[in-house]
Amino acid sequence: MSIEEQTTTTVSPPPPGGRRPPVPGWLLGLGPLVLIVVLMAVFALLNGPGLAKLSEGIPPKEEIAVEDVRFLPGQIQVTARNEGPDPVSIAQVNVSDYYAAFTQTRETMAPLETTTLTISYHWVDGDPYEIALVTSIGGKIPATVDAAALSPERGTSFFGLMTLLGIYVGVIPVALGMLWMPFIRRSSAAWIRLLLGVTVGLLAFLAVDAILEGMELVAGSGAFGGPLVVFLGALVAYLVLEGTDAWMRRHQDLSSIGKPAALPPRRLALLIAIGIGLHNLGEGLAIGSAYAVGSLALGATLIVGFAIHNTTEGLAIVTPLAKEPARLGRLAVLGLIAGAPAIAGALIGATVNQPALSAFLLGLGAGAVAQVALKILPLMKDHAVKVLTPLASAGIILGLAIMFATGLLVQA
Template sequence: MAADAELSTRGIGSSPEPAPAPSSGPPETAGRPVLRLWAAIAATATAIAALVLVGLQALPERTGPPIEVLVVERTDLSIGRIELTVRNVGPDPVQVAQVAVNDSFVDVVGGSQEINRLETSRLVLRYPWQEGQPYTIALLTSTGVVIEHVIPAAVATPSPGGILGSMALLGLFVGVVPVVVGMLVLPLLRRARPGTVGVLLAVTVGLLGFLALDGALDAVEIGALSGGAFGGPVLVVLGATLAFLALTAVDALVGTGPDRPASGLRLATLVAVGIGLHNFGEGLAIGTAYAVGELALGAALVIGFALHNLTEGVAVVTPLATQRARLLDLAGLALIAGAPAIPGAVLGASVTNPELSTLLLGLGVGAIVRVVVVLVPAVRTRPGGTVSPSALAGIAGGVLLMYATGLLVTA
């Protein structure tokens, strides 16, 4: 009876107790793949280091004269003085022995010590230059190499402290004001037909595409002034890639993608960010040019930049044509798109650095390209994702509009 009770308690049809799971081994075996990975990385690094050391010893010594390359990154002119900031972009050290201005040797302070690769040196020339006259400066190195630098028209360099206020005001006029004026078309956009709004979005794509190309060309031109010391045009690609990846990461964090298109306000914010970075680079170029006396400030310049940037305000508010936005949101968009021109102009007037300018312009290019990628799906109105002829015409119109207004800029 006791056996029957035990059977009834367990249940005749009950399944046997599950067998214990097999042991996965001692805990230290779980970390073996990671240890193997680090061991492989260490072995690879050791092999590469050994190969480099052996290769350097096996290479024959270089014959021939040293390769000396100096580039003039900045020229400052004051009464009776010409100051040059030079950088060694060649593989060998350079020592400046003598300096001649228009074939006349002059007294020079600085440059007597060797300038190693990528280092800079400041040369102060005592020379009674005259305003508006051209000058050719010849740097004679200790090995007899002559490196020339041409000043097309000598102009006294304004002191940074006296122009920062003017640069901030100029950035306000060419950045914030035209963007705000362009955004005033928002009430008209809301009364437009959906097809018209789609064409305006296509125009926005054309505007931004032109800005990206224009910014890339400007960045490459400024990068060439550095003599390729830190990559030159490569800095444009680096900055554009970093900005593109950063905005892509932000889109992923906020949940924007092909399956979840951006809302009107979010899309307008992306457009404002791209334009703002471009205007920062634009202000940087203005400040730099003014600091070295190569920018003719005047009413024509301000009007030209204002008309050129007027269309940017329209591009910012176009995604809001079908969505209500608060006045505070519109003010924020205007500041994001236009205000960066102010610190850009101030920074350009106070710090002249071709490498920094190139990198910042590259950031603007990458941001604009990312915004174009986000805008393109909104332009595709046909089934199958194709672009209608009206949208193509709008893109072409945006490019031509920016080209036409760009001709008004005399900087």
Template sequence: MSTTRSLRLPTWLLACASFAGIVVVLGLLLLLASQSLPERTGPPAEQLAIERTVLSPSTIELTVRNTGADPVRIGQIFVNDAYVAFTGATEPLPRLSSQTLRIDYPWQEGQPYLVSMLTSTGAVIEHEIGAAVETPPAGGGVLALMALLGTYVGIIPVVLGMALLPVLRRSGPTVVRILLALTVGLLAFLAVDAALEGLELAAESGGAFGGSLLVFLGAGLAFLALTAVGGLQRRRSAAADPDRPNGGRLALMVAVGIGLHNLGEGLAIGSAYAVGELALGAALVVGFALHNTTEGLAVVAPLAQQRPSVGRLAGLGLVAGGPAILGAVVGVAVDNAGISALLFGVGVGAIVQVIVQLAPALRNQAGKILDPAGVAGLTAGVVIMYVTGLVVTA
């Protein structure tokens, strides 16, 4: 009696062979297509996105990126229909590459300007400067100002909201459920607000790296990353009741979600200051204080039945509000719409994941979430964020 042995290749070797086969077929397809298909007819598809505008005395600097399919060479530049001298763009700009154009022009503060770039093929690409304002240099003074502003609108309001924890401890289970529902409503409002702002910034980026897809990419990556982190925390949690989420873990997740949102908020503040569109003053600070104090309440709501240490509360406040400082500093130094859109997407994904984490804690004894108490909390959270958002002047 004989036995037959089947020869089996290792899995890794089979995977490598399959991948190599796909690469070979795609290479042959590319070679065949390039030789058999006719070249494109018609004029070149020239597109430029202006990523950054820097105004200094008698000078306008534009950072441009080629978002089209064909190389772009800028032949002439006009400002308000007047021919101007410029430097940069000495060679054709390949796809997705960027260059900085330095335009010599005696602009006047507060005046609007239309910059028209004439390419070598005769196409005209325009960029509008609504009101000319000198760009602040990214020196130590400006960065310190952004750090101070981030503290005012990020850390301090969040800590003020967290100071309501002693009141929450004396609340009954129904009140705690309402506050958790309020937290979810607050976070849902922040997610929608961040998504809309991210999509608006993505539209301004010119679509070089995906445009609005950057928002969804950031949201997806953040959601998956926090889901993995949350799963790891759950496995390590020593909660007494396995059917109910741990309050400390939920508070940390809420702080992370709000912190990533405040990172995008700080970016918006820094970018607005860089182009002279931010009205610094008491109105800005008070507006953000009212708006973001509710975020501090959301952080401590899951801790209503616990007694965390002062150090832990300080850490949660730093996680939730501190990213506003980083965002403001990066925003004033970089001012890139694509990066801002991606980070707003990260904030959206983080907040959505936190909402998923909080949802089980909203159930009443009958297992329902949308009972009168839950609906009241959700509605109150959305309304509070909407009303306080009206007083933010940034």
């Protein structure tokens, strides 16, 4: 074959009609994004041409969140974050109607920046205090401490205490609740449906409680979405668990295709443990952050209250496994998945006291347990393929009542 022939065969013919090759699809999608970024950058560099007069005569919007209050010998340390769109300066600090001298790490807080104020004040152990941060334009940001206590040093012993606290309120109660396994294995089908109803009631209470607690943490704050972060966390957890379940179904035996959508007991128990674990993560976060700022006295009575309240979570995990072989290793893993996140939550809460983060994690727990509660419903069907039978409804009401009654023991 000659060189001329080789050249002829390797050169592709031009497109019909002389048209150019089509533009790649990914480039068509990337183009508008690049254009938007360029326009926003130019707009920011020019400081919003023509919009300067809109803010004339309007005071800046001040949204400050107090994230941490620590009591040290002769001092009170307050960490605040600017969650608004405008810069903010703290000009004065008032502690129980006394204007105290203070220093701060940042004179002016830009949006999302923090400052730590060290206030010279001889506080008294056990006394309540009302702290108000006064801004340069006269705004007041309040912070209330019910009972002042010396803040622990955040060293090895402190984190060891937080770990022990997580074990007390998470791991041990769940393990105790799983001791109902022998009783459940000897129960009749009717009793199992009743206990499944109790499990749904328990999870429903946890979901509602987490949503309400998360919204309370960010009430009155529009930063990071405000109360929306709770629902965002719930939606993320729900979608992640649904996606995980769909992936697991895709890899299961093809013979199960077309059958009812009830989950296998082992997988359902795993999802329940994951959901409860996410809930306990948020619970541990709240406990750790409250203890770190000295606003919660975690005495023996409160520990017992948490233990009783969380013991019912172990019952929820083992109920779907009534007819499964009781393997100690599997039960131990499920118990750790459900209880150990309380340890992580306490450690995080003791070091990062951020209301929006706490609310998001509480939302994660709410979405997770709600998703699992819906997965339990197909298992509650009777011979007439009805879910909300009188027995199942009674179980749900009983579960709600148990959680409400035991929840009264941990009010602090």
